[in-house]
Amino acid sequence: MLRKFFPLDKNYVLEEAQLSLQNSLLQYLVDYVKVEYLLRFNALGLMDETAEKIQQHSGSDYMQLQEFYMNLAGVYRFKHYSDNQLEFIFDGRDPMEKYMEEWPATFRQWVKEFCRHEQFIRAILELTVFYPEDYTPQMAGLRLSTFITKFFELKIDSQKGIVKVKVA
Template sequence: MIQKYFSLDKNYILEKAQLDQEQQLIVYLIDFAKKFYLTQFNPLGLEDDTVKRIIAHKTEYTDRLEEFYRNLAGVYRYKHGNNQLEFLFDGADHYEKYTVDWVKAYEEWLVDFCIRPNFLKAVLELTVFYPEGRKAELAESRMKAFINQHFELKIYKHKGIVKMKVA
């Protein structure tokens, strides 16, 4: 990680906390989406081929959701970030506090996201049904478009995050 500024900048500490939690939180997203789908769209517990695949799925590969996770982490830093460390009077260090804050916000966002069928469908396509080729790219694009629409932000690789202009 290339640091351009003061090493104790809040955003660097927050980014490190987010990257350290990446694997664990992507697995949480996949498991949460599967449980959410089963409770919302199959409350009677009927087993068809789709439900059987969801139940049988073991979360092993998370690489298809890494870009989504990193974009979401970037949005969180954009919305909650500044470079000023706050005073902590409870004895915790900043890394621990930012980790707890990030995990809490992430879990709350997932509840809101999973209510939207397009998001849930994209997560299941990328993980449980794991399409190859073009179909996977479309699901990944839907995930990025979801972030753009939900937060009214546009994410660029080189320019960073920019607030969308609403016409």
Template sequence: MIQKYFPLDKNYILEKAQLDQQEELITYLIQFSKEFYLSQYNPLGIVDGTIKSIQSHETQYTDRLEEFYRNLAAVYRFKFGQNQLEFLFDGDDHYTKYVQDWAGTFKKWLVSFCMKPNFLRAVLELTVFYPEGKKAELAENRMKTFINQHFELKIYKYRGIVRKLA
């Protein structure tokens, strides 16, 4: 993968921090989505086939959500990234600060994402119900469309991220 930042750009450190947390945060995303679904859509705890599937699901793979995670990380760099390192007076290095900032923002965003039924449905389809073929592609596309609509951006494979014009 070719990186197109300036040398000594803060975004190199930020991107490394995001990629190093990928597995951990995707696993968190899956667990949080399942718990959120159970608490919001099954508050009485009635157990049927769907609920049994969600409760018995063990997260063993995260590959179906990697593209979503990387797109979300890119949006974060686009919105909050700068090319100049800031002065840190608390003794932490920049990598540690970016790990904490990204994880905190990711978890905060996740709460608002889960309020949207389409997001929850797509996460559960890609993980718990793990469809094959067209359904998986539709869920992956739904995740990308969700990012585009939520942040009012358009993500292009080769052109990068562009703000939507009103």
């Protein structure tokens, strides 16, 4: 990747922190979605085929969610650190420490808010628990991209980057 700014630019440090936390945060996302689905759609705890499959799922390869995670990481950098100036932290902490605390807290809060939407829960389960071998994840990926656009009122454009939009 071509680095256009200073090596200690806060966006590069933040991105590095986000990448280092990717696996644990995606695991949190999937676990939270599974619990939320079972609480909302199977409140009595009846064991049907769907509930059993969700409870027995123990995968840790979330390659299908990497693009979604990277988009959320970009949205976070855009919303919270859109200026790419060098930052001085006056409490003595290393910037990496600060970002390793802030990003997971925000990610977890977003996951809780996202889980209020049934289409989000279904898309995540479709890409993880119910992911068939011969499945092309484009539709679920598109639903997640559309979800990000509507939720944050931001469009992720391959040419322009992240752009604010007004969603009806």
